[in-house]
Amino acid sequence: MAHEDDPLEHERASWKPSPGLAVAVTDPVHTPELPPHRERVTDQDPAAMKRAVRTVYTLFYLSIAGSIWAIAAYMLFPIESGRIVDIRNNNLFIGLGIALALLAIGIAAIHWSKAIVSDKEFIEPRHATRGRDTTREAAIQAFADANEESGFGRRVLVRNSMIAALVASIAPGIVLFRGLAPQDSPEHPHAGDPVYLLEQTMWKEGSRLAHDPSGEPIRAADLTLGSAVHVIPEELASLSHHDGYLEEKAKAIVLLVRLLPEDLTESEERKDWSYNGIVAYSKVCTHVGCPVALYEQQTHHLLCPCHQSQFDVTDHAKVLFGPAARPLPQLPITVDDEGYLVARRGFTEPVGPSFWERH
Structure with a gap:
């Protein structure tokens, strides 16, 4: 509490704005409202959603085909022959296969996120983060909601084809490591030693x-x-x-x-x-x-x-x-x-x- 003889307190009590001084009054800040939600074609038309799902898993299967082709090209055009045409074909077709595999995964993931995953806007209020039971339960619920919105758990073809495409995309790289360890052959009996x-x-x-x-x-x-x-x-x-x-x-x-x-x-x-x-x-x-x-x-x-x-x-x-x-x-x-x-x-x-x- 300020002392009654405090000169600073007397100055505050006696202060008045001068006639020419404008005083700004600040209103409370309000959170802006979300814009109206615009539904996508896939949200309005079940047939469009089915087409989008079909497109996504088809792209994932196409990625698997690209990975398989890269492995096949490694075997069809062996660089061990030493012929320049085989070396060129090896680099060309393996590169095309790997490019197709990765590109198809990327396009499928983008199309999935834009056409299938839920795009409804929501507000998440900030709160103090503390390790309470309610916080853990909310985190579990958030994962469940995310799974529901993405359709990862419900859309089996999309999920399984994506997993298969990701696994297959690694296979060409693993196969290419074979070239680092030459194998024995009748012409080169010690090639692997x-x-x-x-x-x-x-x-x-x-x-x-x-x-x-x-x-x-x-x-x-x-x-x-x-x-x-x-x-x-x-x-x-x-x-x-x-x-x-x-x-x-x-x-x-x-x-x-x-x-x-x-x-x-x-x-x-x-x-x-x-x-x-x-x-x-x-x-x-x-x-x-x-x-x-x-x-x-x-x-x-x-x-x-x-x-x-x-x-x-x-x-x-x-x-x-x-x-x-x-x-x-x-x-x-x-x-x-x-x-x-x-x-x-x-x-x-x-x-x-x-x-x-x-x-």
Whole structure:
């Protein structure tokens, strides 16, 4: 309560608006009424509602057909054949099938929401949200009302066809994963064995180390101290793309580095794997297979740009940092009678990621 001698209280009591001052009187805010509800054709005509329902589940069935066609196209036009026409048809018809499947689902869902689901407007007053029993009961009733308005529970054909279309739309993607795991065949008996495939490269005894991609053989005398050269087997340069050039190169690519011989730390069994300070390691990272191509000349470290694994070139390319689980495979090398660098033999272990099961 204000004190009777309070000057502020006296000022409030004595205040009167001046004659020229307009005083606005604010009326209470009223909630605007909803506009009159306009019924749709499907609300007025039962036959129109039946047609709308028929259209929706037909679109869902059409989506299922598109998914089935995408799977069939994957089998009818196998990209494993290597023929450019099969690759084009594979991409075209699988894409058309998946596009039809997803587009039909989208159109059906939109038509369902516009023509079948109840569109009556309603007002939902705001209230304090508290976890009372009445609140939970109201939530349950809201789900029941939504189910009734959408017709999800009553319109069995629409519901079942939608579920089937959604499930079928996933099937082409699952089937396409098959291409990531080639299967054995009479022509390729080890196509499904990644360990065997990663053990078999084009490197063999006497294979000359050649520049990538020219295929020009490399003389040991031509390598300067600190140089890092990307090399492939000489035989690979003459291989055509149709004969698997890219597949073989992906496994056989090597980084050749020249250091001072005294900088190398070599185990007894690997003393003859290098030549006069020249060492060769697989470029395929042992983490997930990225190309290890960044060489730090001062530290003698190899860096994988994908996930920053680092390998020590001076010490059998052992892992210094990063997620790689094992050193880079080393290619044993020497020189031939003409002074060209050659492989003593192929890799003694599989190249590439360590997550493959190994012997």
